[in-house]
Amino acid sequence: MADGPADPLAVAAAVATASTGSYARIVATLIRVTGDWTLAEDCAQEASALALTRWPAEGVPANPGGWLMTVARNRAIDVLRRASVERRKLRELAVLTLTEAEPGAGTGAGEIVDDRLRLVFTCCHPALSPEARVALTLRTVCGVSTADIARAFLITESTMTRRLTRAKAKIAAAGIPYRVPTGPALAERLPGVLAVLYLLFTQGYDADGEPAFADEAIRLARLLDRLMPGQSEVAALLALFLLQHSRRDARRDPDGNLLTLDRQDRARWDHDAIAEGVGVLARVAADGPYALQARIAACHATAASAEATDWVAIAEAYDRLARRQPSPVVELNRAVAHGYAHGPAAGLALLAAARAGGALDGYPLAVAAEAELTARQGDRHRAAELFRRAAEAHSGAARRALLERAATLLPGL
Template sequence: MTDRRPAAAASAAAAACSDAYPRIVAALIRVTGEWTLAEDCAQEALALALQRWPEQGVPANPGGWLMTVARNRAIDVLRRASVERRKLRELAVLALTDPDPASAQPVQEEVVDDRLRLIFTCCHPALTLEARVALTLRTICGVPAADIARVLLVSESTMTRRLTRAKSKIADAGIPYRVPSGPALAERLPGVLAVLYLLFTRGYNADGRPAFAEEAIRLARLLKQLMPEQNEVSGLLALFLFQHSRRDARQDAEGNLLSLDRQDRSRWDHAAIAEALDLLAATGRNGPYALQARIAACHATAASADATDWRTIARCYDELARLQPTPVVQLNRAVAHGYAHGPSAGLALLAQARAGGSLADHPHALAVQADLTARQGEHDRAAVLFRQAAALAHSEPERRALLDRADRG
């Protein structure tokens, strides 16, 4: 019989790392101020767990075990480097406040607070948006630089340099390692949520990496846990859950994208939809993410595409366009009005959205025009537009889907 203990130990190590990694890194960064040291010690602790746990068994508190090993490794490195005694004293205090590795008690709440500090530090507006996304993936999620580089379409060496520069900028500029308070929190939170939204999109797109969408959901859950009073955090998490609930139904057996009206709704994750609905019910004032979540809820709760409440969706997009009048929002507003009030209404709003020039040759704008044109009965003209959109598509799955739509008339 095959011994499954090594595989079970490896699975336990991976699960423990997913939860403990940001706690360990955040705590060590707070004490030492050394980002690379914190990451290296956390990685070494995981490697040691993978080596020992298959033989010795998984400890009662895997996260506490990893924290202790990483902290002790940091102490050894700092002692050999003869750094100032203050850092060593603080690490000693951290050792006293950490749980015993054999204990089943969770990691101390102070460390949980450190994770929130780390998220806000990684997402500081002094860094470029791409640097914020990369630093969040690397430091909080533990994603290898090579994987981040592939998603952001740069070489691994380039990504490594960018991460190094971002960390140096935080140190050189004296960016505070803290969660802002009062008006500053309201100013900074949207930037943090925008990073998570972009991270989710990178994973949810047709050619994206699903693990990145899952990481975005995990981080949104963490923010919800640490900032339960923030409506937009709840709205963002609900939006992610609604969108991700369709992950298994978005493609057919050949990997072709399926539009909402062609998806098998029985394959949607209805537990995720129920969780998102509960979050939305407890959300008060509608911000941009809560509004997008309410739009997604209309799709998620409709028994069929024909039963979708497009009038409610159109009203939500009207409000969203008032708060966030971006080209993408204006484009989706045109779609909603096209289905709620007829294709002519949608085409009129689409013309207004394209008047600014940013959507002139955008494949999604052409696809919307094609769909509304088809709904007017002009199928030959619609087929031409679908093929034009396919020629400009950003991914192969999108290109195939648009060509298939052209062929269907």
């Protein structure tokens, strides 16, 4: 322990930092040993609570994460002893290593034994619904409170508690193994895990989302990239998150209104994150879906100005993405990119073709894209009408931004 009492605010910050950094490791390790998700989470939370009462008087320990692990482990031992569970579990807990060194690869070929990685793959098991995977990952891996998760999903805390309880019960009842798959099974399961992280990031990056969720997605992507260095799409996803999130501080004006890329102050972008994202992307040779999206994000992030953006390269990347991962949203973004690269008429033609199948009918972002391309073509009245129509399907910051765009086209109306 450090000598003497510590400043309460500094201690609270130290506890928050240590808890954030150690929560997943503690919970994952205790789940592996005890098989009890609720016990593991409770012990991790109780360790953090005890730190808040002990560290102000005793000082912040030299190894805060190790201290939290020790307290959580001892709490689990006490609970299990009182419950008279089998001695094997007590013995495993008693010899649990407290080293903070990063675990390496397992003894089996291709096996990765880090408990946090096991936990991520278990939370993202395909037997669970996509919503349950995201919620369980937030709660168990990231340590986000149930109340905050419920608020993000626009449901009550009690409803979210029941949803999380059902997800854990399904894992137990179905006998879902607490492990990272190997061989072909890893290749099959990894895209599902990355999809959950992508949804988690989107939940935080959306106009009215919870920014902390985007931070958690980045933290988990860093973890996966560190533990699975040979997986190019893991690195690509991390690069994509870093490049997108680099704009977080410039996306709104002082009044909280959303700013489009061309109106953002690029000096406020996080250029360290951009440099890191570009560096991570340099390790990715393949053109998988996340790699292509990251390359598009890099074109935006590294352009000196909106006018200097390489829209031709972006349009070509969307062409490749549409072939690799066709979807209505990809076709929508492809149309916008071509509209900037080759003129609004080209973009509107691609947008009309994408709408021909009906998948984009009534989609607010498609209406907004048509509005922007129409404005660039010179039809201000039609564009303003489309912006107002798109605003009807939105709320909050996104609605204000669309209405403001309409107003700038037809001031005074």
